[in-house]
Amino acid sequence: MNEKILTQAVLANRRLRGLPALSNAGSVGADLAAAAAEFEALLDDFVLAFDPVLSRVHGNIAEHGLHITGVFPSEDAPPECLDFSYTTGLSEGLGFELAVATLPFDIAGSILNRSAKVLTAVPSEGDLLEDVLGGGFTARLHRCSDTSRFAMTRQIYGSDPEHGVWQIVVPDSAGRFPDEPGYNHAGLPQPLY
Structure with missing residues (x-):
């Protein structure tokens, strides 16, 4: 005060x-x-x-530099509610957090961990990430305009990260991104946050 x-x-x-x-x-x-x-x-x-949840989050940040939260809608949730995962802790050193939409938690966690190691500065809209997906695919970064879903980060830090939350956007099997013509939305629905 x-x-x-x-x-x-x-x-x-x-x-x-x-x-x-x-x-x-x-x-x-x-x-x-x-x-x-x-x-x-x-x-x-x-x-x-x-609070064992907050204790675990703080412990993971102290030990690994980040905590990954997976959000999984209940079975009775509307179909547009999809799984997503995001980091908490990167903002301490980098000033931003990362998120992945739709992918299962283990795959999303792997992508988030690899991306956290690759990124050393605040990204720009559309930056490409090599070697975080495997299979020769390249991910793309999108700054989230809606950060309301990243509640754990706000719980830990009291606000959104200074440089926002960046979504790691994954291409479909043809290498197209969700905002490109011909993207396979049925095979990999991926809302841009």
Whole structure:
């Protein structure tokens, strides 16, 4: 909390109670700010200790530099709800996260891990990624305009990454991407986020 706001709150509280203003109100505000910051840190530690999911995410980020979250719609979800996977943790060093749509978690995880090793700077729209798919195929990067689905990243960092979330777009068996004519949407439905 802002020290000035806390100082003003202390002074207002003393006025309401008919107490004289403290000569060291600035110091009291600083003490309250320090106590509030300490409390927030303790609360974060408490939540982490008792939330196994968040604990695992933080552990994976500490050990591997990233955590991969897989999202799998329930069986009764509408057909347009497809699996997707995304990273959390890359934004600490790179300022962005990665996502893959539709692919099974093990394949998406492999692509995300390989891509995280290859990327060393913020990408540009349409950048190509070699050697992350196998079979001689090249992936393409697309900056996600809708980041609402990447809840774990927001939970861990409190906001979206500074340089966004980049979708690794996979071509169909003919090498075409979803926004190109002739792309096989039936074989590999792949929404662009």
